[in-house]
Amino acid sequence: xxxxxxxxxxxxxxxxxxxxxxxxxxSPGSTHSFNAGPRSSRITGFxxxxxxxxxxxxxxxxxxxxxxxxxxxxxxxxxSELADNFxxxxxxxxxxxxxxxxxxxxxxxxxxxxxxxxxSSVVAAASHGAKLARTRGGFFTTPTKTIATSQIxxxxxxxxxxxxxxxFERVRSELLERANNCHPRLxxxxxxxxxxxxxxxxxxxxxxxxxxVDTREAMGANIVNTIAEDIGRWxxxxxxxxxxxxxxxxxTIHRLTRVRCEVDPxxxxxxxxxxxxxxxxxxxxxxFADLDPYRAATHNKGIMNGVDPVVxxxxxxxxxxxxxxxxxxxxxGHYKPLTKWSVGxxxxxxxxxxxxxxxxxxxxxxxxxxxxxxxxxxxxxxTADVLSGMIASVGLAQNxxxxxxxxxxxxxxxxxxxxxKNIEMMRRYDHIPSLTAVARGNGASRTE
Ligand code: MEV
Numbered sequence: 001x002x003x004x005x006x007x008x009x010x011x012x013x014x015x016x017x018x019x020x021x022x023x024x025x026x027s028p029g030s031t032h033s034f035n036a037g038p039r040s041s042r043i044t045g046f047x048x049x050x051x052x053x054x055x056x057x058x059x060x061x062x063x064x065x066x067x068x069x070x071x072x073x074x075x076x077x078x079x080s081e082l083a084d085n086f087x088x089x090x091x092x093x094x095x096x097x098x099x100x101x102x103x104x105x106x107x108x109x110x111x112x113x114x115x116x117x118x119x120s121s122v123v124a125a126a127s128h129g130a131k132l133a134r135t136r137g138g139f140f141t142t143p144t145k146t147i148a149t150s151q152i153x154x155x156x157x158x159x160x161x162x163x164x165x166x167x168f169e170r171v172r173s174e175l176l177e178r179a180n181n182c183h184p185r186l187x188x189x190x191x192x193x194x195x196x197x198x199x200x201x202x203x204x205x206x207x208x209x210x211x212x213v214d215t216r217e218a219m220g221a222n223i224v225n226t227i228a229e230d231i232g233r234w235x236x237x238x239x240x241x242x243x244x245x246x247x248x249x250x251x252t253i254h255r256l257t258r259v260r261c262e263v264d265p266x267x268x269x270x271x272x273x274x275x276x277x278x279x280x281x282x283x284x285x286x287x288f289a290d291l292d293p294y295r296a297a298t299h300n301k302g303i304m305n306g307v308d309p310v311v312x313x314x315x316x317x318x319x320x321x322x323x324x325x326x327x328x329x330x331x332x333g334h335y336k337p338l339t340k341w342s343v344g345x346x347x348x349x350x351x352x353x354x355x356x357x358x359x360x361x362x363x364x365x366x367x368x369x370x371x372x373x374x375x376x377x378x379x380x381x382x383t384a385d386v387l388s389g390m391i392a393s394v395g396l397a398q399n400x401x402x403x404x405x406x407x408x409x410x411x412x413x414x415x416x417x418x419x420x421k422n423i424e425m426m427r428r429y430d431h432i433p434s435l436t437a438v439a440r441g442n443g444a445s446r447t448e
Contacts, residue, residue, distance in 0.1 A: 039063070039110055040061070041102050041103055041111055041130075043057050043061070043102055043112075046100075046102055052073065054100065055069040063380075064377050064378050065377070068373070068378070069374070071371055071374040072098055077093075077369070078093045080092065082369075086365065096116045097117065097118060098313060098371065099114075099115050099123035100112050100113065100378070101113040101123050101130065101394065102127045102130070103128075103131040103134060104138065104390075105133070105134050106138060106141065106389060106393050107140060107141055108138070111379060113379070113390065113394055114310065114314070114374075114375040114378050114379070115310055115394070116309050116313040117308070117312075122309065125398055125402060126394050126398050128397075129306075129396070129397030130393075130397045132268070132397075132400060133261040133262070133263060133396075133400065135266075136261070136348060139259050139393035139396065139397070140260050141257065141258065141389030142257075142258040144257045144385045144389060145254055145385070146191075146217075146255065146384050147213065147215070147252070147255050148213055148215045148219070148220030148221070148358065149252060149254065150209075150210065150213070150224040150225065150227045150228035150247070151208050151210060151228065151245065151246070152208065152209040152231050152235065152243065152246050153208045153243070153244035154208070154209070154235055154241040154242065154244060155206050155244065156239070156242075157205060160240070161200075164198070167238070167239050168196075168198040168209075172196055176193045178230060179192070179227045179231065182226050182230050183223055183226070186215070186216065190216060191216040192214060193212065194212045194214050196210065196211050196212070197212070198210075210249070211224065211227055215360070217361045217363075218363050218384070219317060219320070219358055219363065220248070220358070220360065221248050221320070225246070225248055232246035250323040250327065250358065251324055251328060251331070252324050253328065253331070253356060255356045256354055256355070257354070257388040257391070258354050258392070259352070260351065260352045261350075261351045261400070262344060262351070263279075263349040265278065265279050265347055265349065268282075268349065268404065273408050275347075278349075278404065279343055279347065279348070280343070282400075282403045283341050283349070285341075285406055285407040286337060286339065286340065290336060290337055290340075293334065293335040296329065296335050296336055299339075299399070300325065300329055303325075303338050303353070303395040305402075306394040306399070307325070307355070307357070307392070307395040310394050311359060311391060313371070313372070314359065314379070314387060315364070315366040315372035316360065316366070320358050321357060321359065324356040325338060328356050338354065338395070339351060339352060339353045349400075351396055351399070352396075353392050353395055353396040355392050355395060357388035357391050357392055361381075361382065361383065
């Protein structure tokens with residue numbers, strides 16, 4: 001397939017660049033030829049291409065088909081009817097830029113990562129971190145369980161509190177059975193309740209039951225909330241108590257995703273620093289976050305710079321993932337970094353991340369949003385556990401890039417170059433009349 005063929009099919013005769021008013025001769029990368037090489041996520045010159053050429057490159061390398069790629073540059077991905085079904089009081093849709101992070105090698109598989117994000121540097125930093133990790137084989141994930149947890153809070157008279165653990169042991173299997181009866185189809189898909197737990201809260205007579213459920217491909221909020229409410233209704237018939245809240249927890253510790261990578265110190269050499277010095281400085285930068293919650297908050301924000309855009313592009317609930325990540329960071333009683341960096345036996349930099357990633361690949365927006373479907377296609381239609389590993393890998397790559405920049409040269413040099421580009425864009429687009437002004441029939445006024 002030639003580049004021209006791809007343009008014609010993707011955009012039904014019009015490339016994204018043409019749709020945006022840029023002609024082929026304006027385009028800086030217009031002479032770039034894509035050699036349909038092996039399916040690698042290292043795409044030479046990707047950053048210098050026009051958006052439509054980047055899409056062509058993804059199609060030519062077999063990461064997506066023409067129709068899936070066309071969705072990314074379609075101006076109306078979500079119809080007003082669809083949007084109106086997603087939320088209440090809907091008046092339209094809100095767009096975010098979608099970038100593709102390159103260079104990812106995850107468990108030996110090449111991966112191009114869709115990232116929906118407005119912050120400059122983020123996609124470049126993820127790609128850079130992934131390139132560094134490739135020097136020693138990329139990212140290695142530990143298989144993740146897709147477990148979500150219901151909480152059912154209840155209270156007994158303080159004098160009855162001692163008998164509650166005995167009662168719980170008696171009803172343990174009944175609780176599991178009740179949970180599974182709520183979702184017989186989940187059982188058929190190999191999921192279902194995997195365990196129940198009684199937790200004593202630090203107030204006399206106050207308890208909470210946890211029901212752990214393997215939700216398979218679903219993020220599982222609806223599944224575990226239904227179970228929580230069912231058990232909450234049944235509870236007073238088995239134990240004299242007052243039932244409180246019945247809802248999932250976003251602190252999904254049974255969904256912990258662990259990823260590890262290593263970096264060859266040679267790849268970290270830069271003017272003024274040897275590879276070994278860079279390794280040492282990156283580890284020291286991590287140690288700062290380990291010692292100081294003020295630094296840990298920023299360190300973890302940088303990790304979430306990588307995590308959230310993939311969670312968004314795959315149609316998942318980024319507020320849930322954020323809540324889980326920060327609650328997990330504080331689980332020891334002190335707010336800590338979600339990653340750890342150390343020096344390996346051979347002087348290599350070793351990075352590890354442990355983060356709960358409660359996402360799904362089915363349900364709600366995932367199935368309905370065309371760009372989400374294209375993102376999942378680009379990722380090779382991963383299962384939920386594999387997608388969790390990919391998301392955590394991007395978080396680790398992002399953190400590596402940030403620490404390397406901060407520990408060695410500072411981030412402002414790279415940041416300011418991109419920031420300048422944004423300022424220039426603002427200058428260029430400042431003459432565009434605001435939609436409000438156009439709607440009021442006053443197209444001459446400046447952007448509001
Ligand atoms: C900026 O969005 C993120 C960083 O502040 C992260 C960090 O400091 O580790 C660069």
